[in-house]
Amino acid sequence: MKKFVWFVLTLALVLSACGAPAVEAPAAEAPVATEAPAEAPAATEAPMAEPFRVAVVMPSGITDKAFGQSMYDALTRIKDQMGEENFEFVYSENMFVVDDAAAAIRDYATQGFDLIIAHGSQYGSSLQEIAPDFPETSFAWGTTVDTFGQPNIFAYEALSQEGGYVNGVLAATLTKSKVIGVVGPIETGDAKLYIDGFKAGVIATNPDAQVNVNYIGSFSDIPLASEAATTHIAAGADVLSGSAQMVVGAIGKAEEAGALWFGTQSNQASLAPTIVVASQVYHWEVMLAEMIGLIQGGTLGGQSFSADLANGGQVIEFNDGYALPAEAQALADETIKGIVDGTITITLP
Amino acid sequence: MISDLFTVTVFVGILASGIRLSTPYLFAAIGEAFGQKSGVLNLGVEGQMLLGAFAAFYVALTTGNLWLGLLTAMLVGALMGLAMAYVTVNLQAEQGISGIGFYLFGLGMSDLLFQKLMGTVETVKGFPKIHIPGLSDIPYIGEIFFSQNILVYFAYLLVPIAWFVLNKTTLGLKIRAVGENPDAADSLGVSVARVRYFTIILGGTLSGIAGASLSIALLNVFQQNMTSGLGFIAVALVYFGAWRPIGILGGALLFSFINSLQLWMQVLSIPVPSDIAVMMPYVVTILVLVATVSKVRAPSALSKPFERGD
Numbered sequence: 339m340k341k342f343v344w345f346v347l348t349l350a351l352v353l354s355a356c357g358a359p360a361v362e363a364p365a366a367e368a369p370v371a372t373e374a375p376a377e378a379p380a381a382t383e384a385p386m387a388e389p390f391r392v393a394v395v396m397p398s399g400i401t402d403k404a405f406g407q408s409m410y411d412a413l414t415r416i417k418d419q420m421g422e423e424n425f426e427f428v429y430s431e432n433m434f435v436v437d438d439a440a441a442a443i444r445d446y447a448t449q450g451f452d453l454i455i456a457h458g459s460q461y462g463s464s465l466q467e468i469a470p471d472f473p474e475t476s477f478a479w480g481t482t483v484d485t486f487g488q489p490n491i492f493a494y495e496a497l498s499q500e501g502g503y504v505n506g507v508l509a510a511t512l513t514k515s516k517v518i519g520v521v522g523p524i525e526t527g528d529a530k531l532y533i534d535g536f537k538a539g540v541i542a543t544n545p546d547a548q549v550n551v552n553y554i555g556s557f558s559d560i561p562l563a564s565e566a567a568t569t570h571i572a573a574g575a576d577v578l579s580g581s582a583q584m585v586v587g588a589i590g591k592a593e594e595a596g597a598l599w600f601g602t603q604s605n606q607a608s609l610a611p612t613i614v615v616a617s618q619v620y621h622w623e624v625m626l627a628e629m630i631g632l633i634q635g636g637t638l639g640g641q642s643f644s645a646d647l648a649n650g651g652q653v654i655e656f657n658d659g660y661a662l663p664a665e666a667q668a669l670a671d672e673t674i675k676g677i678v679d680g681t682i683t684i685t686l687p
Numbered sequence: 688m689i690s691d692l693f694t695v696t697v698f699v700g701i702l703a704s705g706i707r708l709s710t711p712y713l714f715a716a717i718g719e720a721f722g723q724k725s726g727v728l729n730l731g732v733e734g735q736m737l738l739g740a741f742a743a744f745y746v747a748l749t750t751g752n753l754w755l756g757l758l759t760a761m762l763v764g765a766l767m768g769l770a771m772a773y774v775t776v777n778l779q780a781e782q783g784i785s786g787i788g789f790y791l792f793g794l795g796m797s798d799l800l801f802q803k804l805m806g807t808v809e810t811v812k813g814f815p816k817i818h819i820p821g822l823s824d825i826p827y828i829g830e831i832f833f834s835q836n837i838l839v840y841f842a843y844l845l846v847p848i849a850w851f852v853l854n855k856t857t858l859g860l861k862i863r864a865v866g867e868n869p870d871a872a873d874s875l876g877v878s879v880a881r882v883r884y885f886t887i888i889l890g891g892t893l894s895g896i897a898g899a900s901l902s903i904a905l906l907n908v909f910q911q912n913m914t915s916g917l918g919f920i921a922v923a924l925v926y927f928g929a930w931r932p933i934g935i936l937g938g939a940l941l942f943s944f945i946n947s948l949q950l951w952m953q954v955l956s957i958p959v960p961s962d963i964a965v966m967m968p969y970v971v972t973i974l975v976l977v978a979t980v981s982k983v984r985a986p987s988a989l990s991k992p993f994e995r996g997d
Contacts, residue, residue, distance in 0.1 A: 399798075399911050401807045432798065432911060519954065525961050550954040555965030558915040561711070562946065564906050565704050569950040572700040586808050587906045593810075609810055609908075 392427040393446035396457040404583035404603040412622035440464035447472040476638040493642035498528040499535025501618025505600040506539020519570025521580030522553040529581035560587035567591035607657035624651040691955040702831045708943035711897040713842040715921035718893030725886040726866040726988035730786025733918025734793020739898030741797040744909035764895020768888035779992035813907035838900040849932040866986035869993040929983035
């Protein structure tokens with residue numbers, strides 16, 4: 339039947355456009371069993387003959403200027419540190435369907451990757467099922483602290499309230515209207531931590547300032563995020579912030595209105611070079627380097643890691659294009675120092 | 688607090704952002720209405736919008752010419768429409784399924800092109816807000832109606848034009864005839880295929896503009912899957928508006944106003960959980976739909992392929 343053939347063809351075309359995990363190093367698949375496959379546990383010996391292979395599965399894209407990109411950038415930095423010949427990674431992005439992600443995780447495990455990262459808290463239950471089937475493979479997932487008590491699962495999270503607090507302190511210092519607007523996705527996870535920390539920072543610095551928070555109920559609705567920013571500006575906000583990948587719409591509105599912007603997850607300065615003051619950036623490579631060290635030493639999991647300002651897993655990156663007054667910069671540095679040495683404690687609601 | 692809602696700032700804010708938010712719905716839904724009036728259900732609107740949004744953005748970014756970007760979006764939308772027309776008219780494929788296929792194609796293809804050609808989220812200077820001397824300076828009214836970008840005006844102009852074409856022209860009569868009784872239309876010498884090709888390509892073109900209205904007018908960025916379901920809401924609005932441009936306008940405005948109302952409610956710290964607030968536009972739209980059950984029925988030949996019987 340002609341109709342059916344066309345349906346199948348259409349479907350095939352679509353699948354070919356959506357599927358196929360992108361491969362970073364095209365020449366990856368060349369195990370070339372030189373010696374007896376060293377099945378690494380307790381292989382503490384000298385340089386590994388084979389590169390360390392990592393696969394990552396993530397819900398959004400590697401170029402989202404937010405959560406997904408933070409992991410991609412971290413892996414790229416690890417690659418630079420360890421060298422091309424010692425480290426390679428592949429990724430599957432836009433895996434917003436958890437079932438698909440689970441299938442990808444299992445595929446990677448079957449292919450014998452050293453570390454498989456499930457970069458999204460929604461992948462937890464899938465990982466809990468998959469990990470026991472591959473006791474020789476190490477898995478990591480975030481953001482969470484839960485390793486399910488599995489010896490081959492690492493957990494990682496970001497204490498985003500710390501960077502949020504620093505951004506909040508700065509926002510409270512820079513606002514003239516004393517109204518600050520925040521655009522959030524869904525009231526959960528690191529977005530909620532960031533926003534709660536941000537509010538705490540504002541209130542600690544300037545109790546008169548008002549923080550309006552708007553959760554738009556989506557990680558992807560850019561038009562609504564943009565309209566939320568416009569609403570904040572109409573309500574008098576002159577400083578804005580927001581978490582998750584849909585804020586790219588909000589940043590544009592802030593720029594149009596000449597309001598300042600504080601970013602999180604990735605460095606967002608390039609989106610609006612004149613108004614982005616600072617971004618809290620996740621440097622997962624700090625955690626990843628520790629995990630890789632442990633895996634090479636034979637420990638495949640069971641530990642959880644937190645990215646924070648103290649260990650460098652979170653860094654406040656200031657935008658050179660924005661002339662931050664010296665006293666504000668000093669206050670920011672002092673705040674970061676205070677959080678690191680514990681003199682500032684952040685109370686979350 | 689609740690009383691904070693009843694201020695001029697909030698009122699003006701809700702109306703102005705409601706009008707902005709409704710723009711992409713208007714383009715997409717009116718385009719879809721033409722298709723459905725002629726008996727073709729196109730569920731690929733979202734995909735056409737995504738490809739249109741990408742095309743407009745990419746061309747505007749590389750050439751700096753927004754009009755060229757808009758034109759490319761129209762062309763891309765029209766090509767998607769052409770393909771859809773071939774599949775539904777010539778091959779007589781099941782319209783719902785092939786529409787979903789085109790949606791997924793647009794989703795995947797726009798993402799792929801974005802990755803290959805850009806690789807990272809960038810911004811462009813989009814169509815600016817137009818300042819109309821006199822009109823834009825009227826207090827409140829000016830801010831609500833006369834400080835929008837040009838595509839917003841196009842969208843609102845489209846409503847009376849679409850009404851006129853559908854109800855007052857021979858072309859409109861042909862479109863309606865083909866959607867109600869293609870056999871009769873055919874026997875009177877109207878080419879069912881040609882009319883449907885026209886409406887589907889027109890729908891695709893308008894969906895392309897809808898995408899462009901996001902990527903180079905309203906938001907000025909492109910990101911994967913940036914329409915996030917907007918195209919499907921547009922299809923729903925066609926039903927909501929009972930296939931009439933004015934009804935579609937009403938639905939688009941209702942949905943958008945409630946959406947901007949809930950944004951304001953959160954900003955004003957009205958104690959409603961955010962999860963409830965974001966549901967409001969959908970819930971209210973469904974309630975209104977139920978309360979005002981329209982007597983107008985769908986075009987009789989909607990989603991039925993036409994086969995010439997002789």
